Amino acid sequence: MSTAAVKQSGGFVQEHLYHLQLNLHTMKIGDGGFWTLNLDTIAVSLIIGFIFLGLFWYAALHVTSGKPGKLQNLVEIMLSFVQDCVKEAFQGKSALIGPLALTIFIWAFLLNCMDLLPVDFIPSILHLFGVEYFRSVPTDDPNLTFAMSLSVTLLIIIYNFTSKGLVGLSKEVLFQPFGKWFFPVNAAFRIIEEAVKPVSLSLRLFGNMFAGEVIFVLIALIPWWSQWPLGFAWSVFHVLVITIQAYIFMMLTIVYLSMAHQSH
Amino acid sequence: MEINFTLIGEMITFALFVWFTMKFIWPPVTKAMADRQKKIADGLEAAEHGKNSLEVAKKKASQMLTETRKDSSQIIDEANSRAVKIVDEAKARATQEGQQIIVNAQSEIDLQVERTKEALRKEVVDIAMMGASKILSKDVDKTTHKKLLDELISAI
Numbered sequence: 180m181s182t183a184a185v186k187q188s189g190g191f192v193q194e195h196l197y198h199l200q201l202n203l204h205t206m207k208i209g210d211g212g213f214w215t216l217n218l219d220t221i222a223v224s225l226i227i228g229f230i231f232l233g234l235f236w237y238a239a240l241h242v243t244s245g246k247p248g249k250l251q252n253l254v255e256i257m258l259s260f261v262q263d264c265v266k267e268a269f270q271g272k273s274a275l276i277g278p279l280a281l282t283i284f285i286w287a288f289l290l291n292c293m294d295l296l297p298v299d300f301i302p303s304i305l306h307l308f309g310v311e312y313f314r315s316v317p318t319d320d321p322n323l324t325f326a327m328s329l330s331v332t333l334l335i336i337i338y339n340f341t342s343k344g345l346v347g348l349s350k351e352v353l354f355q356p357f358g359k360w361f362f363p364v365n366a367a368f369r370i371i372e373e374a375v376k377p378v379s380l381s382l383r384l385f386g387n388m389f390a391g392e393v394i395f396v397l398i399a400l401i402p403w404w405s406q407w408p409l410g411f412a413w414s415v416f417h418v419l420v421i422t423i424q425a426y427i428f429m430m431l432t433i434v435y436l437s438m439a440h441q442s443h
Numbered sequence: 444m445e446i447n448f449t450l451i452g453e454m455i456t457f458a459l460f461v462w463f464t465m466k467f468i469w470p471p472v473t474k475a476m477a478d479r480q481k482k483i484a485d486g487l488e489a490a491e492h493g494k495n496s497l498e499v500a501k502k503k504a505s506q507m508l509t510e511t512r513k514d515s516s517q518i519i520d521e522a523n524s525r526a527v528k529i530v531d532e533a534k535a536r537a538t539q540e541g542q543q544i545i546v547n548a549q550s551e552i553d554l555q556v557e558r559t560k561e562a563l564r565k566e567v568v569d570i571a572m573m574g575a576s577k578i579l580s581k582d583v584d585k586t587t588h589k590k591l592l593d594e595l596i597s598a599i
Contacts, residue, residue: 203448215447224453228460232468239471244478251472258472277473278465286460322446326453330461 188400195298195396197312198320217320224317227289235285257285264430269437271342276436279334280429283327288425290318291388295414295421298395318388318424324381331432332377338439376435380428387424391417564596571595 199219202211238254247255261281269276293316301315317323339348352369353362391413398409572592 200447211447213447215445215449216452217447217449220449221452221456224456228456232460232463235464235468235472239468242471242475244475244482247475247479251475254472255476258469259476262473275461275465278469279461281469282457282461282464286457320449322449323453325446326450327457329450330454330457 191400192393192396194312195302195314195392197314199310199313217322219313219315220317220320220323223293223315224286224290224323227293227317228286231285231289257281261429265433268430268433269440271437271440273436273440275334276433279436280433283432284425284429287318287327287384287428288422290316290323291421291425293317294319294388294391294395294417298392298399314392316388316392318384319392321381321385324385325377327384327428328377328381331380331435332373335373335376335435335439338436342440380431380435384424384428387420391420568592568596 198217200208200210201216201218202209203214203216204211234250235254238250241248242251258281261284262277265277265280296315302310302313305313314320343351352366353359355365356368357365394413395410395417398406398413401409
């Protein structure tokens with residue numbers, strides 16, 4: 180490979196790692212520090228979300244307890260799968276946990292699925308309309324994965340307070356696991372534990388999807404005749420990763436909320 | 444990897460999605476599923492119930508059948524014995540009546556014979572009287588010879 184080719188390939192990789200960004204200070208395309216909106220992430224996640232909710236809502240509107248249709252069957256399979264997971268891992272009753280788990284699972288799964296589109300498919304179409312950069316996999320963006328995991332953390336905190344009360348929670352934080360004489364250590368342990376949850380939750384999903392996407396980009400760089408077998412193999416493997424990551428995110432959410440719900 | 448305002452936007456989006464699922468998708472579908480589960484359970488129970496009652500009805504029917512069979516055979520037996528009895532009775536009465544008729548006829552005949560004998564006797568007496576008077580050419584007094592005549596009559 181000549182240096183020019185290397186430069187070109189480096190450019191190709193980087194091109195696929197830039198977001199389509201909106202600077203909220205100037206309301207123009209470009210980077211604006213914290214006040215930046217990743218338009219590609221927002222757009223794709225919204226579109227996918229609306230497809231998911233629309234499909235499920237349509238099924239829910241036409242739901243029947245008699246003989247179900249094909250769509251209803253699909254929806255019911257998904258729902259009962261999530262319901263079983265919740266029943267297995269979550270003690271107690273909550274009207275929120277089932278819908279939350281369903282939304283996480285289906286939404287994350289569909290967003291991950293965007294990874295299976297050819298890496299240049301959506302960007303090259305949008306190039307025709309003058310869009311310079313576009314990343315079509317929203318779960319490649321830590322903003323989205325952190326948004327989900329921080330929302331879950333928020334719920335964990337709320338659950339902790341509502342199910343144990345301020346006194347119960349304080350006792351638990353201060354006196355466990357080493358007894359009351361080690362309360363600073365206990366509190367530190369607890370805070371670290373709680374802080375690690377959202378980070379691990381979001382970075383796991385982000386890392387997997389980002390790595391997958393980078394490998395797809397790299398595969399796109401090699402000569403065209405060897406792209407097919409490698410791309411095929413990685414796609415097949417990636418289907419597994421996509422599903423498992425969505426499942427893990429959902430399952431861990433349920434487990435974390437279950438832990439927050441019941442006292443130790 | 445950079446964190447920016449997208450995080451807030453996606454959190455709002457996520458919250459709205461979860462709210463929508465919780466409000467419009469989860470309840471009707473789970474309700475329909477629970478309803479179907481109940482329906483199926485009810486149906487199975489009804490089927491079980493129907494099976495049981497069928498079993499009971501079958502048993503009852505066979506019981507009734509055997510009972511009826513027994514009844515009918517009993518009725519037939521009774522009828523048979525009654526018929527035999529009636530025939531026997533009729534036979535006996537007929538025999539008796541026949542006997543009676545025969546007896547009656549016999550007595551009638553006897554009477555008739557007796558009467559005829561009497562008449563014949565009288566006739567013979569008359570003839571004898573006539574013959575005797577003719578022989579004696581003189582009227583024989585019946586009263587005077589009554590004893591003789593009676594003897595004669597009983598002799599005949």
